[in-house]
Amino acid sequence: MKKIINQPGNVVSELLAGMAKAYPELKYTEKLEVISRKEKSKKVGIVSGGGSGHEPAHAGYVGKGMLDAAVAGNVFSSPSPDRIIKGIEEANSGEGVLLIIKNYSGDIMNFGMAKDMAEMDGIRVESVVVKDDVAVPDSTYSTGRRGIAGTVFVHKIAGAKAESGASLDEVKAAAEKAIANIRSMGMAMSSCILPAVGKPGFELGEDEIEIGMGIHGEPGVERTGIKTAAETAEILLSKILADLDYAGSEVALMVNGLGSTPLMELYILNNEIEKLLTAKGIKIYKTFVGNYMTALEMSGCSITLMKLDEELKELLNYPCNTPALKVI
Amino acid sequence: MKKIINQPGNVVSELLAGMAKAYPELKYTEKLEVISRKEKSKKVGIVSGGGSGHEPAHAGYVGKGMLDAAVAGNVFSSPSPDRIIKGIEEANSGEGVLLIIKNYSGDIMNFGMAKDMAEMDGIRVESVVVKDDVAVPDSTYSTGRRGIAGTVFVHKIAGAKAESGASLDEVKAAAEKAIANIRSMGMAMSSCILPAVGKPGFELGEDEIEIGMGIHGEPGVERTGIKTAAETAEILLSKILADLDYAGSEVALMVNGLGSTPLMELYILNNEIEKLLTAKGIKIYKTFVGNYMTALEMSGCSITLMKLDEELKELLNYPCNTPALKVI
Amino acid sequence: MGFRLSSKDYAEYLRLAAAKIHENGDYVTALDSATGDGDHWSNINMGFEKIVEEIGELEKMSLFDEFKKIGMIMMSVIGGSSGVLYGSAYMGAAKVLKDKEFIDNQAMCDVLAAMLEAIMTRGNAQPGFKTMIDCLHPAVMCYKDCIAQGLPEMETLSLVKKAAVDGAMSTANMEAVRGRACYQANKGVGHLDPGAVTMSYQIETLMDYISSSL
Amino acid sequence: MGFRLSSKDYAEYLRLAAAKIHENGDYVTALDSATGDGDHWSNINMGFEKIVEEIGELEKMSLFDEFKKIGMIMMSVIGGSSGVLYGSAYMGAAKVLKDKEFIDNQAMCDVLAAMLEAIMTRGNAQPGFKTMIDCLHPAVMCYKDCIAQGLPEMETLSLVKKAAVDGAMSTANMEAVRGRACYQANKGVGHLDPGAVTMSYQIETLMDYISSSL
């Protein structure tokens, strides 16, 4: 296992400590693995979190205009309720707190329990659940779609709304609106290694990729041969566009790398995506290209579209200043 | 070769086209592979460039407060003089142009020839050469050290100086001062694949890393076993600190990923670097962690230190707004 | 007279369970990797390591406090789905042990039943969803049956163990419907559920441990 | 009477050289990967592909224009160190061919000498620095000697070819001191210089082509 780490068991605490050292405006609460803003203001607090291994998510989005606290679990594992409660406390300035949860049963259970407990302590807590991944369909046999990179847009929208002084209900409504308009779909070209496990959880052949793989390496919809950038754009977009009618609308586009895919390839992919969307009469209002929601050193990508109205555009453009996303 | 590309021969033009689509404030000149600012102002122009495969370098640093134009060669190959001349023309607003060159003989020759030709066309052109990599010593048998990630700091400093209205000589002097105070050192854990070649240029064993490897896969100083993050920080820093006296001074620190090393690991490394620098009485003024100067999908990292005085601090803090680096 | 497990005995069992889990790392990880995210073993193992570290404390406590503390540790150290489920399970079981000095046959059955109920409530899941419930539920049913039928303790313990192990095995033929594994729909068929397997390790170890004391 | 190469003949040679370079991709890439950055073959190959595309134009031009155009293509398509060096070489050689309709034995020698001078000036390098110069320099020296000694053209061509190939081979024992490869200091010892090898392919192909026309 070639990783720049020390003890596999310490990766989460060391990465967060290293982050807090790089960004003095962030506060790191040891053991509970919470990153929060040092500078507080009276506003609705926004808390996100989940398993580690998705860096810069989630701590990288803590800062003005986005999150007030991010709570980290072990690699690919939901944080426990005690940690989440600490995140809620850090984010709370008396105006209530919104939890942004990705739809994984571990996160649902742990955040749900934390919410109950925080409410018992008199903090008003609301939550939204992101389920943007169209890869695996909602069915009677599942608890619903997975939450992936589209979550970053939810951080942005909710964070902007909160920063602009809106109430908890308004912030929640904006987040819900974003969620309703976001769809994502990804593919992976290689596996990743959990530090504590030391070897890949699965293997993809030399000439094999997997369409729809999750950001924890959960199986996707199809294993297939290597695709060109043009084919990749077509395959991923067609699933997204079949799921929500984007025709004639303006969108925010995120071209996300899963960890070890170079920017070169993401830009090439973006070039293809733009062609396809333009041909379909979908106008790209703003594009984000980079590693926003990763899966350790997995190689691959995901595409996210968020359909915009005037309010979402305004919130998207609202300034933010976090380690991983800055809008000036 | 698992890459999200179309034709290997088209990667450069497609990646730059994809970039220009993502950032409408950038102008892409086809064939000559130049990315430049659409919005121009009367000031000293800053031009950088070099082989492709180092994304976000160099085009990612075009924007307010940094570069006016970036010129791209083929993957790992210097751009030709005709391309560089186009970059100079785009950057020129009548106040002269500074070329930021990394010390590779191809770049030296091509930029040198372009400089001569642009001067014949009546444009005042100055140049600086970045040689920050302490891995391989300057010797009578070499044309000097390689230029690597420290170049990004030179972009920042020169760009800020130019944006603040300084003259070409002043901008060049600031860039020279930065260069004199910058040292870098890297290591690689895996090879990378040139798209046109289709297979790795060299192989590192399962348990092998290479200290001092260049950002084109050029051999470094030593192949060794896997190191912990603490050991890596120690090995790389000790070479840097032995080369320039940083004791008691304030520094800008860059922890750079080579392409496929996840942010998680860079943050863990930063945690160790901070401990070592603090123990040595070196104060970290500002930290940059991310993929700033990559080598395709190589895994590994480099550390860069820039010793600061008041002027460099001011220029470091000067606002900039580019795709790959924003200072607010 | 039947068995009477003290908090010290229970702590001793935990040490054995920790060893059992520790030994099966590669196997359990492979199971979670096949259908899920591969973290189940590393998390539950970390939880049990922490418990072993705290054993000096745990064995001195009352059963009630011991179970509460185990629940806290599991919830916060294991994390993920199984952390909050085991946390809830031990909290639920603690209530059954309030003011008890020993766990006897009936109490053991009540403990497991309380754990089952807590897990089903927290996870909003049913038997047949290919989870740890598919190990624990048949074990609890079996335990209740044995007591109703008045079977000897030795036989009961061995039947409960068998029910747990068979239950875990039965997940091979189930489609996943809860937990991260659920997103693979019928892709999971053929693979055992990792959470069911680690649950069976615990029940198996516990039944064996009690038997050996009889 | 000796050989007389027209611009059409030279274009034909370029086609053969392109094929020779194209064939040896893996080998040349391996050489540049061993000590440098691995791009030399893919770049020079791209340059020659472009030249082959333009051959219809090139063969209709005067030698002077043809060489200038080859220089422009090589400079801009090959890029890197070798692009600017070959660009300079062809520009330099074009001057020698001003107003000439054919390249004869003496002019061929002058062309190679002009290329050598241009490369040495542009790259600020000397023989022994483990570069393409170590192929071209002995070839030019040999050519001049042969003419001074009045050797027959057939023999001259074969000796020049041998000098070029031997020169390329001699780089195996040199330490790199220029070009990206220089940064490895004595690490390059044992490996041929890729630029010297591709230069020898061109000289070899050219000498063979001329010989076959004699």
Ligand SMILES: Nc1ncnc2c1ncn2[C@@H]1O[C@H](COP(=O)(O)OP(=O)(O)O)[C@@H](O)[C@H]1O
């Ligand atoms: N809702 C649920 N109800 C009961 N058991 C569950 C539920 N969700 C998951 N599990 C159990 O947890 C196990 C996975 O645990 P773990 O890997 O720690 O969590 P995660 O699925 O969050 O990665 C599954 O194998 C399953 O037995």
Ligand SMILES: Nc1ncnc2c1ncn2[C@@H]1O[C@H](COP(=O)(O)OP(=O)(O)O)[C@@H](O)[C@H]1O
């Ligand atoms: N200064 C120089 N003088 C002469 N030849 C050089 C010089 N620098 C490089 N070369 C030649 O160029 C070859 C490498 O070319 P190439 O791979 O295209 O460029 P780069 O070194 O920029 O990657 C070397 O093998 C060497 O023969």
Ligand SMILES: [Mg+2]
């Ligand atoms: Mg998990």
Ligand SMILES: [Mg+2]
């Ligand atoms: Mg090169």
Ligand SMILES: [Mg+2]
């Ligand atoms: Mg799991």
Ligand SMILES: [Mg+2]
């Ligand atoms: Mg090269």
